[in-house]
Amino acid sequence: xxxxxxxxxxxxxxxxxxxxxxxxxxxxxxxxxxxxxxxxxxxxxxxxxxxxxxxxxxxxxxxxxxxxxxxxxxxxxxxxxxxxxxxxxxxxxxxxxxxxxxxxxxxxxxxxxxxxxxxxxxxxxxxxxxxxxxxxxxxxxxxxxxxxxxxxxxxxxxxxxxxxxxxxxxxxxxxxxxxxxxxxxxxxxxxxxxxxxxxxxxxxxxxxxxxxxxxxxxxxxxxxxxxxxxxxxxxxxxxxxxxxxxx
Numbered sequence: 001x002x003x004x005x006x007x008x009x010x011x012x013x014x015x016x017x018x019x020x021x022x023x024x025x026x027x028x029x030x031x032x033x034x035x036x037x038x039x040x041x042x043x044x045x046x047x048x049x050x051x052x053x054x055x056x057x058x059x060x061x062x063x064x065x066x067x068x069x070x071x072x073x074x075x076x077x078x079x080x081x082x083x084x085x086x087x088x089x090x091x092x093x094x095x096x097x098x099x100x101x102x103x104x105x106x107x108x109x110x111x112x113x114x115x116x117x118x119x120x121x122x123x124x125x126x127x128x129x130x131x132x133x134x135x136x137x138x139x140x141x142x143x144x145x146x147x148x149x150x151x152x153x154x155x156x157x158x159x160x161x162x163x164x165x166x167x168x169x170x171x172x173x174x175x176x177x178x179x180x181x182x183x184x185x186x187x188x189x190x191x192x193x194x195x196x197x198x199x200x201x202x203x204x205x206x207x208x209x210x211x212x213x214x215x216x217x218x219x220x221x222x223x224x225x226x227x228x229x230x231x232x233x234x235x236x237x238x239x240x241x242x243x244x245x246x247x
Contacts, residue, residue: 037077040121046081067092067110071128080121086110099130 015021037043064085071092073079079086088096088110096106106127109120157165 037081039077040118040125043077043080043121044118067106068095070124071095071131076125076128080113080124084112084114086113086124095131096127099134100127 037046062085063083064087065079065083067086067088068091070076070079070083070086086092086109088107100106104123104127106123109116109123113120
């Protein structure tokens with residue numbers, strides 16, 4: 001091979017000899033091409049990899065793990081995608097018996113995940129959901145019992161402490177009542193201000209009609225009257241009436 005016009009560099013950047021740096025773009029493309037699966041529909045409709053085997057796991061057909069790892073996993077779809085077999089150990093069998101005993105043949109499902117469809121995957125996900133919900137409920141009950149035991153072990157409150165609690169609750173109630181009262185007063189002031197502006201606008205309209213004048217209030221004037229408060233409305237109306245008198 002003859003490379004015309006090629007100029008050999010004096011030095012070669014050591015990074016160019018590093019495979020990680022040289023193949024960085026290829027690795028990034030590979031990472032972005034395998035988007036994370038977050039739903040059963042995405043799992044079932046995902047296209048197969050054209051390159052064939054998953055070289056990260058080795059060129060073997062079967063990848064297995066214990067069913068309990070799938071149940072405790074934070075991302076169950078990665079397990080359904082990456083494994084062919086779920087082995088059912090004693091702990092996994094206890095989990096099945098606890099929430100779905102005798103309802104579904106999980107042994108047949110776990111023997112070959114690659115032939116499973118929507119129903120089988122839904123059963124596995126439902127098993128995981130029910131077991132984790134059961135564990136969460138048991139933990140919640142245990143924590144409530146623990147808190148109740150701690151409260152029961154505390155010595156009874158003295159009269160001073162009880163009076164202090166009552167005073168605190170009373171103070172909070174009064175503060176809440178004052179806030180509600182202020183909100184109601186503010187709302188009432190806004191209603192009265194709007195009514196006052198409407199009255200003064202109707203007076204302007206009536207005086208204009210009595211004088212056989214045309215209604216020449218444009219959109220900008222109406223927006224002004226709607227936006228201003230009572231004091232500014234008085235000034236605006238007085239100014240308008242003075243202009244009319246001068247004419």
